[in-house]
Amino acid sequence: xxxxxxxxxxxxxxxxxxxxxxxxxxxxxxxxxxxxxxxxxxxxxxxxxxxxxxxxxxxxxxxxxxxxxxxxxxxxxxxxxxxxxxxxxxxxxxxxxxxxxxxxxxxxxxxxxxxxxxxxxxxxxxxxxxxxxxxxxxxxxxxxxxxxxxxxxxxxxxxxxxxxxxxxxxxxxxxxxxxxxxxxxxxxxxxxxxxxxxxxxxxxxxxxxxxxxxxxxxxxxxxxxxxxxxxxxxxxxxxxxxxxxxxxxxxxxxxxxxxxxxxxxxxxxxxxxxxxxxxxxxxxxxxxxxxxxxxxxxxxxxxxxxxxxxxxxxxxxxxxxxxxxxxxxxxxxxxxxxxxxxxxxxxxxxxxxxxxxxxxxxxxxxxxxxxxxxxxxxxxxxxxxxxxxxxxxxxxxxxxxxxxxxxxxxxxxxxxxxxxxxxxxxxxxxxxxxxxxxxxxxx
Amino acid sequence: xxxxxxxxxxxxxxxxxxxxxxxxxxxxxxxxxxxxxxxxxxxxxxxxxxxxxxxxxxxxxxxxxxxxxxxxxxxxxxxxxxxxxxxxxxxxxxxxxxxxxxxxxxxxxxxxxxxxxxxxxxxxxxxxxxxxxxxxxxxxxxxxxxxxxxxxxxxxxxxxxxxxxxxxxxxxxxxxxxxxxxxxxxxxxxxxxx
Numbered sequence: 001x002x003x004x005x006x007x008x009x010x011x012x013x014x015x016x017x018x019x020x021x022x023x024x025x026x027x028x029x030x031x032x033x034x035x036x037x038x039x040x041x042x043x044x045x046x047x048x049x050x051x052x053x054x055x056x057x058x059x060x061x062x063x064x065x066x067x068x069x070x071x072x073x074x075x076x077x078x079x080x081x082x083x084x085x086x087x088x089x090x091x092x093x094x095x096x097x098x099x100x101x102x103x104x105x106x107x108x109x110x111x112x113x114x115x116x117x118x119x120x121x122x123x124x125x126x127x128x129x130x131x132x133x134x135x136x137x138x139x140x141x142x143x144x145x146x147x148x149x150x151x152x153x154x155x156x157x158x159x160x161x162x163x164x165x166x167x168x169x170x171x172x173x174x175x176x177x178x179x180x181x182x183x184x185x186x187x188x189x190x191x192x193x194x195x196x197x198x199x200x201x202x203x204x205x206x207x208x209x210x211x212x213x214x215x216x217x218x219x220x221x222x223x224x225x226x227x228x229x230x231x232x233x234x235x236x237x238x239x240x241x242x243x244x245x246x247x248x249x250x251x252x253x254x255x256x257x258x259x260x261x262x263x264x265x266x267x268x269x270x271x272x273x274x275x276x277x278x279x280x281x282x283x284x285x286x287x288x289x290x291x292x293x294x295x296x297x298x299x300x301x302x303x304x305x306x307x308x309x310x311x312x313x314x315x316x317x318x319x320x321x322x323x324x325x326x327x328x329x330x331x332x333x334x335x336x337x338x339x340x341x342x343x344x345x346x347x348x349x350x351x352x353x354x355x356x357x358x359x360x361x362x363x364x365x366x367x368x369x370x371x372x373x374x375x376x377x378x379x380x381x382x383x384x385x386x387x388x389x390x391x392x393x394x395x396x397x398x399x400x401x402x403x404x405x406x407x408x409x410x411x412x413x414x415x416x417x418x419x420x421x422x423x424x425x426x427x428x429x430x431x432x433x434x435x436x437x438x439x440x441x442x443x
Numbered sequence: 444x445x446x447x448x449x450x451x452x453x454x455x456x457x458x459x460x461x462x463x464x465x466x467x468x469x470x471x472x473x474x475x476x477x478x479x480x481x482x483x484x485x486x487x488x489x490x491x492x493x494x495x496x497x498x499x500x501x502x503x504x505x506x507x508x509x510x511x512x513x514x515x516x517x518x519x520x521x522x523x524x525x526x527x528x529x530x531x532x533x534x535x536x537x538x539x540x541x542x543x544x545x546x547x548x549x550x551x552x553x554x555x556x557x558x559x560x561x562x563x564x565x566x567x568x569x570x571x572x573x574x575x576x577x578x579x580x581x582x583x584x585x586x587x588x589x590x591x592x593x594x595x596x597x598x599x600x601x602x603x604x605x606x607x608x609x610x611x612x613x614x615x616x617x618x619x620x621x622x623x624x625x626x627x628x629x630x631x632x633x634x635x636x637x
Contacts, residue, residue, distance in 0.1 A: 074634040087625060100597045102605065102613075103622055105505065105563055105580070106630045112509040113533050114633055115499035117477060122497070126480075411498065424502035426586070432504060433588030436597065 019171060027213045028206040036370075040218060043369055046153065047134055047345065053150055054133060073117055080431050083107045100436050108432075121411050127348045128319050134345050136368065161367045169214045169366040176210035181270045183207065188273025197303075200274035201252045208248040215242065216370040221250050226377035228253070228306040228336035231299055235328060236338040237400055238310035239318040240351040241358070242365065243340055246373060253308035254278060254298065258285060276304055292331060299333040306336065311393065317350040318342050320407035324397045326389040334380045337396050339404035343372040376403045450475060460524055464531035464550055470635050474530065478523050488520040489513070504584040508563050532559045535632040554619075556631040561618050571612040574598055 022035065087103040135150075135157045183203035190196045212219070227250070228234040234253060236243060247253065255277045259268060268279055278298060284290055298304055311324035318341065329335065342349040347368025351361050365371065378399055383392045394410070401408035450472045451457050461471060479485075481493045494510040495501060503509070513521045513529050521529075534551040548555060564572045564580055577598045585594065605613045605621040613621075 074636055087630060100581070100601060102564075102601065102618060103625050103630070104584075105560060106625070106627075108503055108505045108584070109509060109560060109563060110533075110631060110633070112500055112503045112506055113530065115497050115503070116494065116509070117474070117530065117633060119497050119499045121499075122480065424498075425504065425506075428502055429504050429584065429586050429588055433585045436585065437589050437593055 016171075019168065019175075023172065023213050024175060024210055027209040036213075036216065036218065039216075040370060040372075043346065050133065050135055050150060050153065053147060073114060075114060080107065080428075081435060084432075084435055104432075104436075120409065124316050124320050124322065124409070124411075125352065125354070126317060127350050127352065128317055128344050130344055134369070136347075157369075161369070165216070166363075166366050169216065172214035173211055173362075173366070176207050176214055177267065179210065180204070180207035181267060184270045184274040188270070197275065203274065204248065204252055204271075208245055211245050212249050215245070215365055217242075217246065217249075218370060218372045219246055219249060220374045221377070222374065223377045223379075224250070226336065226379050227251055228338075228377075228380075229334075230304060230306060231302040232306040232334045232336050232380065233295075233299060233328065233331060234306050234308045234336045234338055235311050235324070235396060235400075236308070236340055237318075237321045237404065237406065238312045238315055239340065239342060240315055240349045240361070242349055242371065243310070244308070246340060246375060247308060247338065250375070252305050254305040256280075256295070256307055256309055258282060278307065288327065292327065295328075295331045299331055311397075315351045315353060317352075318344075318406070320409050321397050321401040321404075322409050323412040324393040326393050329383065329389045329393045329396070332383075334382050335392075335396055336380050337378040337400050339376045339378065339400045339406075341374050341376075341404040341406065343374075346370040346372045349373070374404075378403055454523065456524070460527055464527055465534055465537065466527065466531065471527065473635070474527055475523065478526055486520075488522045489526065490519055504586070505563065505580070508566075508580075508583070511566075512559065512563065530633075532556055533631060533633040535634055536628045551632075553627050556627050557619050557622065558615065560631065561615050564613075564618075571610075571614050572618065573612045574602060577601060577613075 084104055084107055087106055088099070088101050135154050137154075137158070180203070183206070184200065187196060187200050187203055190199070234247070236247065244255065252275075254275070255271070257268075257279060259265065259279045259281055268277070271277055272279065276298070278294060280291065280294075295307060298307060309328045311328045312322050313325050314322075316322055347365065347370055349365070349371055356364065381392075381396055381399070383389070387395075398408050400406070451468055454460070454471065454475055457468075457471060460466075461468065466474070478489065481497070482489055483493065483496070491510055491514065494513070500506045500509065513526065528550065531550045532555055536551060536553065537549065561572070562568065564576055566576060566579070578594055581594050581598060602611060602613060605617050607617050607620070608614070
């Protein structure tokens with residue numbers, strides 16, 4: 001009995017020192033021992049082999065070009081004019097009385113049926129599908145049994161991910177979070193000074209780096225010269241709560257959000273001790289003036305860190321950018337846009353809050369291969385003369401979508417819960433009527 | 444690695460459904476996932492409100508008619524089988540179908556597609572599109588953008604062009620004749636990418 005206890009204790013000691021020595025310490029100082037790089041290279045090679053195997057296995061089957069398509073049905077992106085024009089080609093244009101044919105209804109009918117099978121908005125709230133399987137059970141949609149070797153590889157992957165990587169990552173994440181709470185509380189005891197700010201930034205950076213290791217996150221930052229400065233507002237597209245860890249790995253931000261209870265509440269309260277973040281009570285959120293005022297005050301103080309805001313207001317699946325709410329763009333101050341794009345091959349970062357709660361989501365993150373993403377810092381933008389908040393928001397949104405290779409949609413992310421306004425339908429009717437009776441239709 | 448098979452086994456009478464509609468197992472699974480996603484309250488069937496929550500459909504001028512095509516008169520629920528059967532009308536034409544007069548018309552033939560479109564106009568299902576029905580469709584498609592006179596003149600002209608037997612209504616055959624040059628397969632088909 002004694003021996004087995006000793007053995008277990010020694011094992012645990014070795015386990016911890018390995019983690020601390022090999023992963024935590026280098027992470028805290030921003031260095032890397034190269035273990036992750038080796039892992040990622042091996043992973044890429046294995047996935048390439050798996051892809052080839054799958055393609056061979058599918059053989060002669062017709063595979064339409066669908067490498068990066070997000071849809072499951074083929075859509076003709078022709079405008080209403082083009083499509084209706086094609087339908088009407090079969091008969092000569094009449095002299096008077098307007099231009100209507102019985103076949104016009106085909107266009108609207110098809111659009112309607114297409115949207116029943118798959119629509120632009122709902123599509124953005126489910127995880128992006130991969131063109132080729134990445135050996136995770138959760139992404140397996142269309143891939144059937146191909147070969148024994150592939151199955152063994154998949155099984156091996158399950159064992160490695162759940163029995164080795166997941167406990168490792170959970171340990172790292174807990175170390176990271178506890179260090180955040182302890183570190184910031186300690187720093188909070190110091191009197192306000194430059195040293196305190198410097199220490200607070202250091203503590204925050206270290207914790208986020210440990211947390212990033214806890215997710216096996218490989219992040220590539222581009223255009224670091226455009227990094228947000230004090231007194232500015234950083235806006236980014238939102239895919240998951242992990243976005244915060246990703247961005248905070250390379251700079252310090254003041255977070256904005258609602259006060260939570262439980263573990264989140266503890267973290268929030270300790271974070272605010274070392275440097276000012278903006279946490280709102282639930283009741284305060286309703287008062288837009290109060291919210292805007294607090295944000296304005298923060299931005300006006302140049303010693304405070306830049307605010308981090310996600311103007312979409314909800315998590316989208318990282319294939320598109322949805323409407324930016326204008327509130328963040330009415331505060332004034334310089335906007336620093338940031339585009340975040342995850343590589344879905346290694347792990348799907350999208351948080352489908354309807355399907356998974358926070359804990360199951362984090363567990364899914366920790367049992368993926370890795371989180372790989374690209375962060376682009378875009379040049380700062382300010383509101384121009386004669387531009388209102390909505391136009392400014394759209395301009396920033398287009399820049400982010402363009403840089404990240406995402407689809408720029410003007411649908412409101414909140415529509416996943418709300419109804420569509422009548423004005424959209426009227427727009428469609430107007431467009432169609434100009435084709436039927438010409439532009440001199442009466443109002 | 445068999446998530447397709449596990450979903451298929453949840454659907455009752457799936458083989459019969461595949462025979463009837465011609466969808467592949469992969470497509471049936473996708474349609475099933477879509478059905479479940481639209482059925483937010485998990486009732487096991489879809490109501491008109493579930494369709495109404497699709498944004499692009501809500502802004503489609505004939506959205507309500509399309510929704511109506513899924514429901515039999517008086518019914519407020521459509522189950523998965525009926526859902527798939529209606530969507531099967533929009534499967535692309537099977538190029539190699541043998542012209543056997545004994546087998547029943549497949550659900551996605553040119554005639555079936557035309558009949559679906561015809562029924563969008565012919566709401567009382569009497570086999571003819573009357574002037575009043577045509578006016579109704581024009582009204583929903585154009586609503587406040589045109590005057591009543593313009594609507595009436597359009598309706599009259601359309602009937603004049605298509606009506607061959609002079610009964611001031613458009614029967615299914617007259618409908619079909621006036622559209623014989625239109626590429627139905629292209630305009631009334633949905634192609635799955637995978």
